[in-house]
Amino acid sequence: MSHIIHRSLRQVPPVAVSAKGIFIRDSEGNTYIDASGGAAVSSLGHGHPDVLAAMHRQIDHCAYAHTSFFTTEVAEALADKLVSKAPQGISQVYFVSGGSEAMETALKLARQYFVEAGEEQRTMFISRRQSYHGNTLGALAVGGNEWRRKPFAPLLMEVPRVSPCYEYRGRGEDQTVEEYTQALLDELEDAIVRTGPEKVIGFCAEPVVGATGGAIPPTPGYFRGVRKLCDQYGILFIADEVMCGMGRTGTMFAIEQDEVAPDLIAVAKGLGAGYQPIGAVLAQGAIVERLRHGSGSFLHGHTYIGHPVACAAALAVQQVIERDNLLAQVARRGSSLRRMLGEAFGNHPHVGDIRGRGLFMAIELVHDRPTRNPFPASRKLHAKIKAEAMMRSLMVYPMGGTIDGQRGDHVLIAPPFIASTGDLAEIVGRLAESVEAALRLK
Ligand code: PMP
Secondary structure, eight states, rough: OOOSSSSSSSSSOEEEEEETTTTTETTTTEEEEEEEEHHHHHOOBBBBBHHHHHHHHHHOSSSOOOTTOOHHHHHHHHHHHHHHSSSSEEEEEEEESSHHHHHHHHHHHHHHHTTTTOTTTOOOOEEEEOOOOOOOOOHHOOOOOHHHHGGGGGOOOOEEOOOOOHHHHHHHHTHHHHHHHHHHHHHHHHHHHHHOGGEEEEEEEOSSSSSTTSOOOOOTTHHHHHHHHOOOOOOEEEEEETTTTTTTTTSSSGGGGOOOOOOOOOGGGGGGGTTTOOOOEEEEEHHHHHHHHHHSSSSSOOOOOHHHHHHHHHHHHHHHHHHHTHHHHHHHHHHHHHHHHHHHTTTOOEEEEEETTEEEEEEEEEBBBBTTTTGGGOOOOHHHHHHHHHHHTTTTTTEEEEETEEEEEEEEEEOOOTTTHHHHHHHHHHHHHHHHHHHHHO
C-alpha cells in the first residue's frame, strides 16, 4: 500500500519514471503523449535542456535565500521580464509557489489596498458561478466549483456569484451575442449594487475558463464591460490566469486578446512550466504605491517566495518562448488543432461544442446535440474518456462540471507549445478513438 494520500484513495496511479518532450513514460514501459501538459502546465514539454541548465546553474550559485534577508538577481530579472510583457500599468510582481497561493495573495493584496485607504468596510469579493480559483480556503471561497466547496462551505467567506460567460449554454436562441454579453454585464452591475459598491473589494474571473468548463473564451467585449463596471464602482478586477496565462492562448496573457488591463493578475502553471512550483501575482503599480506610502509593507509572506531555482526555471522558460518565437507557434498550432478537432468531431452527434484559444482547446460532450442536454452524471463519461485515453497512452484532461444544475462532460486539450502538427494529429486521432470507446460503455 502507498503511504501517499493520492487523489484517488482507492487506486494508486501509474508510476512516472521519465519524461522527454511531449512524452511521459511509466514504470510498466508505457509511453504517454502528454496532450494536456499535465493540467495545462508543461508548456515546453519535458526535459527541456535550456531550463534544466538554468536550474543547474542557479543551484550551483545559490539554491535558496530567504526573502526576509535577501533578494536575488534571478528573481529581479524574472520580475522585470514579466512586467515587460504585462498589460498596461502592471509594474510589480509577488512570487509564490503555485496557483492557489497566487489567488490568496491577490485577494489579500486587494484587501490591504483598501484598508490602507481607511476603507475597512470593504470585505466582499464577487466571482462567477463557473470558476475555479484554487483549493485553499480563500481561493475555494471565491471559486464556484460546487462539489469542491460543499464539505468546506461553513469555513468559507461569503461570496456573491454571477453567471459565467458561457455562450454555448448561456445565450438564449433569441439573443444576439451583444445582447447576451450586455445581460451578463447587467447582472454583474446588479450584484455590485445589491452588495453595496462601498463593500466590494473586487471581481474575480478567469479570462478563459479552465478546470470548471474547459477552455471557455469570453464573448467579444465582455471583459471590456467588466473593466468599465469595475472602474465605475471603484472596485478591482482580478484576473485569474493560472491556467490560461503564460502563452497558452497564443499571447502571454489571455486577457491581452480582450484588450483590457486588470488590476491584479494571478499566474502559475505555465510560469514554471512544471520544472519548478512557482506562481506570481502581477499588480498595477498604483496598488503597491499605496502600500508603500502607507504601512510600508504587504502583510503577507511564505517561506518559499521568490525561490531562486524556481525563478531561474521560469526565467529560462520565458527566454525559450521568446527565442523560439513560441507564441506565434501556439497561435498557428492552435488553428491547426481547432481544424483537426472540427474534422474529427464537428459532425459528431455527441460533441456539442469545440472551443478555446491557442493551444487551450476543449470539446463538450452532450447526449443530444439539438437540445444540448448533457449525459446523466451517473454515467461518468468524462472519467471513462480519461481511462480510455490512458489505455491508448494519451493524457487529456476530462472534467465533469455542474453549472446551475446543468452538468457537462468536457475534455481539455492543452499540449506543450512544442507539439508538431503531426503530434496534434496523433492526439486528435487517439482522442477520437477514446471518445468512441467511452461512449460504447454504458
Ligand atoms: N486558478 C485556476 C484558474 C486554476 O486552473 C488552478 C489550478 N487548476 C488554480 C487557480 C489553483 O492552482 P494550484 O493548483 O497551482 O494551486
